[in-house]
Amino acid sequence: MTKERGKVWLGVAAVIENNAGEWLVVEKSYGGLKGCWSLPAGFVQQAETADMAAQREVKEETGIDCTIQGLIGFRTGVIREDISDNMAIFYGKATTESIQIQEDEIVAAHWIAPEKLAKDTKSSVMLTEISAYHVKQHQLGLWTDIDPGKVFGYTTYHLYFNNFEDNK
Numbered sequence: 001m002t003k004e005r006g007k008v009w010l011g012v013a014a015v016i017e018n019n020a021g022e023w024l025v026v027e028k029s030y031g032g033l034k035g036c037w038s039l040p041a042g043f044v045q046q047a048e049t050a051d052m053a054a055q056r057e058v059k060e061e062t063g064i065d066c067t068i069q070g071l072i073g074f075r076t077g078v079i080r081e082d083i084s085d086n087m088a089i090f091y092g093k094a095t096t097e098s099i100q101i102q103e104d105e106i107v108a109a110h111w112i113a114p115e116k117l118a119k120d121t122k123s124s125v126m127l128t129e130i131s132a133y134h135v136k137q138h139q140l141g142l143w144t145d146i147d148p149g150k151v152f153g154y155t156t157y158h159l160y161f162n163n164f165e166d167n168k
Helices: 050-062 114-119 125-136
Strands: 008-017 023-028 041-043 066-079 083-094 106-112 141-143 154-161
Touching: 008 050, 008 066, 023 050, 023 114, 041 050, 050 066, 050 083, 050 106, 066 125, 106 114, 114 125
Parallel strands: 008 083
Antiparallel strands: 008 023, 008 041, 023 106, 066 083, 066 154, 141 154
């Protein structure tokens, strides 16, 4: 997989909200996020834009149709001082709400309120930060003191957010 992507990766994730204000979260069956709540996510493919990739990943992993309404954040890091790992984080609204997981990659998917995700020990580091930011409505900016954990091997890690409340 690494050879196919080379050493500069562009991934996408999406905060997808339903009419009740809950967020769509998934539990992956593999990798560093195994056993954690995280956002539907994946890599941008040839001949697609980042927002198209986010919409595709949401549909593939959960069966949920959505509209992407804006870019709310960007995560960038370097893995083992070698691989540039970048992720655009989008905000969108669900146009369907009946979940059907992709069983090859996803163990579970649920709609959960961001307030609960901010306190849930099963939430990934990035999901905890995004949901806590949403709840606390921090000022815009860069978080440089976040530790994503040793599992991914980041030697550099930054997470950027802006206020997506205006995008609703």
